[in-house]
Amino acid sequence: MPKTTCLKVPKKSGEQAISLVRELNLYDSSLKIQQIGDFLCIPLKSEPKTSALKRIESTLSEYTISSQTFSEQPKRHLVPQDFLANKLPPDLLANIPRAIDFVGEIAIVEITPELVEYKTAIGQAILNAHKSTKTVLAKSGAVGGVFRLRDFEVIAGENQTATVYKEYGCVYHVDVAKAYFSPRLSSEHNRVALAANDGETVVDLFAGVGPFVVPIAKMHKNVRVYGVDVNPDAVSLLKRNIAVNRVEKQVVPVLGDARQVVKERLFGEADRVIMNLPETAIDFVDVACQVLKPEGGVVHFYDFVKDSDPLETASVRLAKAVEKNERELSKVLLAKTVREVAPYTWQVVVDAKIQ
Ligand SMILES: C[S@@+](CC[C@H](N)C(=O)[O-])C[C@H]1O[C@@H](n2cnc3c(N)ncnc32)[C@H](O)[C@@H]1O
Structure with missing residues (x-):
């Protein structure tokens, strides 16, 4: 269990203390906050510097700073948004497609007009977050025609539209550009x-x-x-x-x-x-x-x-x-x-x- 700086505060001012250390960029979110009796122990990334200490002093009426061991937060599965934080304006980050269709090694997404200039970064982020995905396709247009097909654009990874997909114990060779298939x-x-x-x-x-x-x-x-x-x-x-x-x-x-x-x-x-x-x-x-x-x-x-x-x-x-x-x-x-x-x-x- 890692040992780090701990900000100990009464439970009743816990919420206020957590938002303060978040704001000061001191909060270590990889570790679990501990409750000891009527107190919360909040893990910090480092000891607060003078200016941060002043903010803590002026905001919290009761606190102590010490060193303590904390247990780690369970590892969260990374999502594409985690890889895009510095690459997209924050207001657009919220519009990143959440609905991704995974068909074997292929991920299929819809890129809305305001995200078009970031499509390569988005595709790459999907590849980073989903290691078994080899290709990211963006839908270009609606399903149409007698064969019920749509066009796709490869926005990241290998240039392929064919893959192997497993569903309820059955194996399917599919080619999403040549024959209709929807997971x-x-x-x-x-x-x-x-x-x-x-x-x-x-x-x-x-x-x-x-x-x-x-x-x-x-x-x-x-x-x-x-x-x-x-x-x-x-x-x-x-x-x-x-x-x-x-x-x-x-x-x-x-x-x-x-x-x-x-x-x-x-x-x-x-x-x-x-x-x-x-x-x-x-x-x-x-x-x-x-x-x-x-x-x-x-x-x-x-x-x-x-x-x-x-x-x-x-x-x-x-x-x-x-x-x-x-x-x-x-x-x-x-x-x-x-x-x-x-x-x-x-x-x-x-x-x-x-x-
Ligand atoms: C919506 S897809 C469904 C395919 C499949 N049942 C599935 O769930 O993935 C409809 C399929 O009907 C085929 N189709 C369209 N018109 C047809 C027709 N007149 N006779 C036979 N097949 C046809 C298309 O080529 C397409 O593969």
């Missing part, structure tokens, strides 16, 4: 995988690199799982992920437009359908109705809703679209918000029984 959906991937049952045929109409189909196959016996995607890069990563997770016998990767694929080879096959294409899933409810077995099954329907009652809105939207396709939504099994994607705009999931 923010990890609990949703797991939830849907848990909801599936042994023996089912499952069709993921918009499978991406496989974060629903792979865990379903890993968790359940005798399942037949089809992962459909129109993006060739997503399907080649999906094939790789099927192989590394050893689910080749259960998962069938299919490259193509979901509408066409269902029409040509999956009509009436599924017990369960996954529709994670929130922007336009509503336009594929007819496809979901076609791919389900004649006796029906379960649909996991994702939607973006800007509304005061997003769950009701999404459930009603789904029910109406199902009805138009001569099926019936017999029960909403679950409706919940997955995440807020913009102010008052929600990604919502509705799990429903369709007959």
